[in-house]
Amino acid sequence: MRPSHVRPARRLRRRGPAGIMLRVRALRLLRRRRASGVSVPGPSGPRHCSSGPLGVRDDAPGARAFFTTPIFYVNAAPHIGHLYSALLADALCRHRRLRVPSAAATRFSTGTDEHGLKIQQAAAAAGLAPAELCDRVSAQFQQLFRDAGVSSTDFVRTTEARHRVAVQHFWGLLEARGLLYKGLYEGWYCASEECFLPEAKVTRQPGPSGNACPVSLESGHPVSWTKEENYIFRLSQFREPLRRWLRDDPQAVTPEPFRLAVLQWLEEELPDLSVSRRSSHLHWGIPVPGDDSQTIYVWLDALVNYLTVIGYPNAEFRAWWPATSHIIGKDILKFHAIYWPALLLGAGMSPPHRIYVHSHWTVCGQKMSKSLGNVVDPRTCLDRYTVDGFRYFLLRQGVPNWDCDYYDEKVVKLLDSELADALGGLLNRCTANRINPSGTYPVFCANCFPPAPGVAGPSARAQAEDYALVNAVATLPRQVAEHYDNFQIYKALEAVSSCVRQTNGFVQRHAPWKLSWESPVDAPWLGTVLHVALECLRVFGTLLQPVTPSLADKLLSRLGVSATERGLGELFFLPRFFGYPCPFEGRRLGPETGLLFPRLDQSRAWLVKAHRT
Ligand code: MSP
Secondary structure: OOOOOOOOHHHHHOOHHHHHHHHHHHHHHHHHHHHOOOOEEEOOEEEOOOOEOOEOOOOOOOOOEEEEEEEEEOOOOOOHHHHHHHHHHHHHHHHHHHHOOOHHHEEEEEEEEOOOHHHHHHHHHHOOOHHHHHHHHHHHHHHHHHHOOOOOOEEEEOOOHHHHHHHHHHHHHHHHOOOEEEEEEEEEEEOOOOEEEOHHHEEEEEOOOOOEEEEEOOOOOEOEEEEEEEEEEOHHHHHHHHHHHHHHOOOOEEOHHHHHHHHHHOOOOOOOEEOEEEOOOOOOOOEEOOEEEEEEOHHHHHHOHHHHOOOOOOHHHHHOOOOEEEEEEHHHHHHHHHHHHHHHHHOOOOOOOEEEEEOOEEEOOEEOOOOOOOOOOHHHHHHHHOHHHHHHHHHHHOOOOOOEEEOHHHHHHHHHHHHHHHHHHHHHHHHOOOOOOOOEOOOOOOOOOOOOOOOOOOOOOOOHHHHHHHHHHHHHHHHHHHHHHOOOHHHHHHHHHHHHHHHHHHHHHHOHHHOOOOOOOHHHHHHHHHHHHHHHHHHHHHHHOOOOHHHHHHHHHHHOOOHHHOOHHHOOOOHHHHOOOOOOOOOEOOOOOOOOOOOOOOOOHHHHHHHHO
16 A cells, blocks of 8 residues: 655645744755756756756757767777777767757767778788778778667768868868978888887887887887978977967866876977878878879878868868867877867867877786787677676776776676666665565655654654765766766766665665555555655666666666656656655556666686686
């Protein structure tokens, strides 16, 4: 039996001096909730207060946001580091879509970087024509991203005609503005990094025949001395404008240590940059307009992809530039935070709005590389841990500021404890037929859980920790949004996970399995405990959508939350506590579809094998 009538909290608050106290406290809580950016129904319906990943009020109607991943080299198959870059961008983009649901407000591009010496050499080594290698590996990236739920709206290949048009137009602008000149360029060139290196960044290592070979100090890849007449970009002119840009916009490059690193680089002189190579040496690329003897430098070619996908050079691109957030790994920071903004300024455009930088995944403390044979195949991981499981692992464990070490046991431990036991267990506890035989979202009783602790009638059962839980979950969406703004997605997931633990503590504390629906004393409180726990789960499900879309869908469907009730604008946690009606109260739960996330227990054959080796 469930309580058939709950006295509205607002009416309760009107009575006598104690009522006034309650009202004041409830209003204080409500104000705190509003300040925290959680949607709160006001006189004219729910409102949502938020500034978005683009800083101030990017969720205003009509505001646009454009997210990009780097475009990936096609010299080798994708690994988990590549997937991580793409998933970070995907989660940011999905979170943005939850704030601003209009499909026309958000774009998200990824793609493959197919030109340059590196690809030309990899194709020759594989005995393939470059185009054949590009088709093959680009298809692998596309398939992987589809399978991993990367929700990009465009996939660009630098070998496409639309891209050649964009690059050649961009080149023309630089030339017309007097920013290119022809000169003799000489130095060490590293094909693997596709850049010239100063002498200080080159060291000698014994090669296969025992001779000392010059290699890049940072990556250990071979370098070769190159002396050519090239087109050169007047990069040196942009040192001061770049410093100003980075000083004026402290969030331009996030997290902060990476912005400081760029400013540090800019303390030193900025030499001009070679932006073409002799075609006889590099034929696999886009020719310099009007000079077939030169091929455009692969980094200039690659960076322009960010314009190609928004329709450049057609005027339509202006709607999306510079509302752009680039997600990149730390190894390509200089290209994105120095060369690219300088090229853009040179072409008369603004630098990108945000550059979000992440660190790398290592394996046993070492860089992943084909030669070391330690490359972790993302396909195998998606199969073993499920798409949502592996997405959760990478985004929960990957910390932008530091490298993170990968090993299988870590994945199993994390997913078993956080998704299977804590979250799945909580859902199961609150929806199991034994405890919730009516299969509905139970009614909240304001007398059992009054708007403030301490000032309570005889039916009040809520304790101080329960109020702490309500406060924690009420402020969670705002906290999560702030972590997304700061590109700390792992912290957003940590905050959700901590609230899941707190909610399990709440359920454990009140042991609803010991309460009876038949007892007129227990029933209102039993309903309230389940109602509060389901409300917490609804918030967790909504906030997990950007990271674990299928699992969140399963969770929200089980709670009976419809597709139109899953945005952040609709996320008003526990309205009954604040004296507002709850649309879910009394609603039927969705059908039972099994475990939310099955445990990846130790009996799995592959795991036993991994332990042995
Ligand atoms: N083609 C250039 C990018 C051009 S963008 C205009 C490139 N490609 S890449 O395939 O080498 O790297 C693509 C992304 O994957 C980069 O952000 C890089 O940091 C990331 N990762 C490559 N190895 C990685 C790890 N081991 N861990 C995490 N990310 C890593 O650079």
